[in-house]
Amino acid sequence: MNDRDINHLHPDLQPLCRKWLAQCHEQVIDSFVIYTWRSPAEQDALYAQGRTAPGKIITNAKGGQSKHNFTLPDGTPASKAFDFAIRRKDGTLNWSVGSSEWKAAVAIGKALGLIWGGDFRSIIDSDHFELP
Ligand SMILES: [Zn+2]
Structure with a gap:
């Protein structure tokens, strides 16, 4: 089960994530929010996808390299990124990045100063926001 706990975000990111949700x-x-912190082992499993495991490549970050893997010096999970989804009124998930809901959600995140994964140059990561 993915960690969705906003308290496992970096202390600087928690208030921004909550503001983004509220707005x-x-x-x-x-x-x-569908994913906050992930362990280096979970990250290694994602890195294997499309390389040594089935699926397509979704990340270039190995365990410990992703903003999702960040911890405070005392080991507390403090992800510098979160992944999200958008639900339609009928309960189905909206993955249409070009839809008005997505455009608005992305604009709200950027206005809060977050970096959007849809702007990445290597692997486009549209459901991802991170701290600058
Ligand atoms: Zn992400």
Whole structure:
């Protein structure tokens, strides 16, 4: 099960994530967090996808290299990134990055100063925001 706990985000990212959620919800965009922190072992499993394991390549970050793997010096999970999804009114997930809901959700995140994974040059990561 993916870690979705906002308390496992970096202390600088927690308030931004909560503001992003609140501002999306004010615009009746049903956004929610699907992944916050991940362990280096989980990251290694994702890195294997499309390389030594089935699937397509979704990351160039090995365990410990992803912003999702960040911890505080005392070992507390403190992900510098979160992944999200958007639900339609009928309960299905909206993965149409070109839809008005996605455009608005991305604009809200950028206005809060977050970096959007859809702007990445190597592997486009549209459901990802991270600290600058
Ligand atoms: Zn991510």
